[in-house]
Amino acid sequence: xxxxxxxxxxxxxxxxxxxxxxxxxxxxxxxxxxxxxxxxxxxxxxxxxxxxxxxxxxxxxxxxxxxxxxxxxxxxxxxxxxxxxxxxxxxxxxxxxxxxxxxxxxxxxxxxxxxxxxxxxxxxxxxxxxxxxxxxxxxxxxxxxxxxxxxxxxxxxxxxxxxxxxxxxxxxxxxxxxxxxxxxxxxxxxxxxxxxxxxxxxxxxxxxxxxxxxxxxxxxxxxxxxxxxxxxxxxxxxxxxxxxxxxxxxxxxxxxxxxxxxxxxxxxxxxxxxxxxxxxxxxxxxxxxxxxxxxxxxxxxxxxxxxxxxxxxxxxxx
Numbered sequence: 001x002x003x004x005x006x007x008x009x010x011x012x013x014x015x016x017x018x019x020x021x022x023x024x025x026x027x028x029x030x031x032x033x034x035x036x037x038x039x040x041x042x043x044x045x046x047x048x049x050x051x052x053x054x055x056x057x058x059x060x061x062x063x064x065x066x067x068x069x070x071x072x073x074x075x076x077x078x079x080x081x082x083x084x085x086x087x088x089x090x091x092x093x094x095x096x097x098x099x100x101x102x103x104x105x106x107x108x109x110x111x112x113x114x115x116x117x118x119x120x121x122x123x124x125x126x127x128x129x130x131x132x133x134x135x136x137x138x139x140x141x142x143x144x145x146x147x148x149x150x151x152x153x154x155x156x157x158x159x160x161x162x163x164x165x166x167x168x169x170x171x172x173x174x175x176x177x178x179x180x181x182x183x184x185x186x187x188x189x190x191x192x193x194x195x196x197x198x199x200x201x202x203x204x205x206x207x208x209x210x211x212x213x214x215x216x217x218x219x220x221x222x223x224x225x226x227x228x229x230x231x232x233x234x235x236x237x238x239x240x241x242x243x244x245x246x247x248x249x250x251x252x253x254x255x256x257x258x259x260x261x262x263x264x265x266x267x268x269x270x271x272x273x274x275x276x277x278x279x280x281x282x283x284x285x286x287x288x289x290x291x292x293x294x295x296x297x298x299x300x301x302x303x304x305x306x307x308x309x310x311x312x313x314x315x316x317x318x
Contacts, residue, residue, distance in 0.1 A: 001120060001122055001131070001134075001135055001138075003138075005118060005119075005120060006120070006135060006138040006139065007138075008118055009104050009118050009120060009139055010138060010139045010140045012080055012103055012104065012118065013042065013045075013047075013080060013082075013104075013139060013140065013141075014140055015079070016047065016078075016079035016080035017047060017048055017079055018047070018048045018049075018050075018076070018077070018078050018079050018080075019042055019047050019048070019049050019050070019078060019079060019080045019081075019082065020049075020050050020052065020074050020078040020080070020081045020082065020099075021035050021038050021039045021042070021049060021050070021051050021052070021082050021084065022035070022051070022052040022053070022074070022081070022082070022083055022084075022086075022092065022095065022096070023035045023053060023083065023084050023085050023086055023092075024085060024086045024087075024091035024092060024093075025054050025055055025091060025092070025093045026055050026234075026235055026236050026265070027053050027055060027057075027058065028085075028157060028158070029060075029061060029153055029154050029156065029157025029158060029192055030085050030127045030128050030129055030154040030155075030157060030158040031053070031084070031085040031086075031128075031154075032053065032057060032058070032061045032064065032067070032070075032150070032153070032154070033061075033064070033127075033129045033150045033151055033152075033153040033154025033155070033157070034084040034085045034106070034127075034128040034129050034132055034151070034154050035051050035052075035053065035070065035084055035085075036051065036064055036065065036066040036067065036070070036150040037129060037132050037133075037147050037150045037151040037154065038082065038084055038106070038132055038141075039051040039066060039069070040065065040066045040146055040147050040150065041132075041136060041141040041142060041143065041147045042141065044141070044142050044144065044147075045140065045141060045142070050071065050074060050075065050076075050078070051066070051069055051070045051071070052070065052071055052072065052073065052074050052095060053070050053071075053072065054072055054073075054092070054093045054095050055072070055234075055235065056070070056072055057070050058234060058236075059197055059233075060191065060192060060195070060196065060197075061153065061192070063191060064149065064150050064153055065146035065149055065150060066146065066150065072095075073095055074095060074096070074099065078099070080103045080104065081096070081099060081100070081101075081102045081103050081104075082102065082103065082104040082105075082106065083102045083104070083105050083106070083107075083116065084106045084107070084128050084132075085106075085107055085108070085109075085127075085128035085154075086105070086107060087107060087109035087111050087112045087113065087286045087287070088111070088112070088113045088115060088286060089102075089113075089115050090284070091286075101115075101116065101117065102115065102116040102117070103116060103117050103118065104116055104117070104118045104119075104120065105118070105119045105120065105121065106120045106121075106128055106131055106132065107119075107120075107121050107128055107131075108121070108122055108123060108124075108125040108126070108127060108128050108130070108131055109121075109123065109277075109286060109287060109288065110123040110277055110288060110289065111277050111280070111281055111286030111287060111292075112286075120135070124166075124168075125171075126155070126158060126159050126164065126166050126167060126168065126171045127154050127155045127157075127158035127159065127171075128154065128158075129150075129151040129152070129153075129154030129155045129158070130155055130171055130174055132151055133148075133151045133155070133174050133177070133178060134170075134174060143178075143181055144181070144182075145181055145182030145183065147181075148178040148179075148181035148182055148183040149178075149182070149183045149184065149188065151178055151183075152175060152178040152179070152183040152185060152188055153188045153192055155171065155174070155175055155178070156175075156185070156188055156189055156192055156193065157192050157193065159171065160193065160242060161189055161193050162175070164290070164291075165272055165290060166288070166289075166290075196238065196239070197232075199230050199231040199232045199233070200230075200232055200234075200238035200239075201238075202229075202230035202231065202232070203222065203226065203227060203230040203232040203237075203238045203240070204238060204240050204243065205230070206222060206223075206226035206229070206230060207220045207221070207222050207226070207237065207240045207255065208220070208240075211244075213247075213250070214312075215315065216249060216250055216251040216252065216315060217250070217251065217252045217253075217254065217308070217311060217312065217315060218244055218247055218250050218252070218253050218254075219253070219254040219255065219256070219304070219308065220240075220244070220255055220256070221255070221256040221257075221258070221300055221304060222237055222240070222255070222256070222257045222258065223258045223300060224258050224259075224260065227258075235257070235259060235260070235265070236257060236265070237255050237257050237265075237267060240255060241253060241255045241267045241269055242269070244269070245269045250271075251270060251271050251273075251274055251315060252268065252269070252270050252271075252274060252276070252311055252314070252315060253268065253269040253270070254266065254267070254268050254307060254308065254311055255267045256300055256303060256304050256307070258300045259295065262297065262298075263295050263296060263297050263298070264295070264296050264298060264299075264300050264303040264304075265293065265294075265295050266280075266283065266285070266293060266294050266295070266296055266303065266307050267291075267292075267293045268280060268287075268291070268292050268293065268311070269290065269291050270289075270290045270291075271290070272290065274290070274314060274315070275289045275290075275314075276288075276289070276290065276291070276292040276314070277289050277292045279292065279310060279311065279314055280292035280293055280294045281294075282310065283296050283307065283310075284296070
C-alpha cells in the first residue's frame with residue numbers, strides 16, 4: 001500500500017468529524033466485519049460515525065460488537081464517506097444517490113474500479129478486513145478487542161476458515177495478531193461458518209433438490225417461492241454455493257437466486273485455473289478469480305440459459 005495514499009487517507013479521516021461507513025448490498029462477513037471494524041475504530045478516535053448496510057445485518061453476524069448500531073439508510077450530511085469491501089458503485093445500491101462522490105474506497109477485489117477520491121485497494125489481500133487490520137495504525141486508528149473481533153470475523157468468512165487458495169502466511173500472522181488483541185477465533189469460526197438457522201438449511205434443501213451436473217459444471221437455482229416456503233429472510237443463497245464447492249471432480253459451481261426486483265443474482269465458484277471474475281464482469285458484476293457474482297436482468301430460466309452458455313465456454317478455454 002502506497003504510504004502517500006495512506007497518509008492522505010489518514011489526514012482526511014483526522015479532519016472529518018461526521019463519517020459515513022458503508023458497504024455493498026447483501027453483505028457477507030467481510031463487508032460486515034470491515035464496516036464494523038472501521039466504524040468502531042473511528043468512534044474510539046472520537047468521531048461521529050454512521051454505519052450503513054442497505055440489507056441490514058445477517059442473523060449470523062448480529063452477535064458481533066457494534067452490529068446494533070448499523071442502520072439501513074444514511075441520515076444527514078457527512079464530512080467523509082468511506083466504502084469498504086465494495087468493487088464498484090453499483091454494488092452499493094441506491095443509498096448514496098443523494099450524496100457526493102465517496103472519499104475513500106477500501107477494498108481487495110481485483111475488479112475494483114477505483115471510483116473514489118482515494119482508493120486503498122490491495123487485490124493480494126484475502127479480505128478487506130485484512131487491509132484494515134494491517135493499515136489501521138497508519139490511518140491513525142486503534143484496534144481494541146471489539147475491533148479485533150469484527151475484523152477477524154471478516155477475515156475468517158472471506159477465506160472460508162483460511163482455506164481459500166489465495167491464503168498467505170501474512171494473512172495468518174494478521175489473524176494471530178487479532179487473536180492476541182482478544183478476538184476469539186474458535187467462537188467466531190463456529191458462529192460465522194458452522195452454525196446456521198433452521199430456515200437456511202430448509203432453503204438449502206430446495207437448491208439441492210434441483211442440483212444439476214454437466215461434465216465438470218454443477219449448478220442449481222433458488223426461486224422467491226423457495227425462499228418463502230423455507231421461511232428464509234435473506235436475499236442470498238444462505239452460503240449454499242460454498243457447500244457445492246465440496247463436490248468431487250467439479251471445476252465450476254454456479255447458483256442462481258431470484259430477486260424481488262426482476263433480477264437474478266448469480267454466484268460462481270471455481271477451482272484454480274478458471275477465472276470467474278472476468279465472466280462475472282461480462283454480466284455487469286465482478287469479484288475474485290475463484291469467487292465472483294453478478295446481478296442480471298431477466299427471468300431465472302432465461303438468465304440461467306445465458307449464464308450457463310458463457311460458463312461452458314470458460315471450461316472449453318480452460
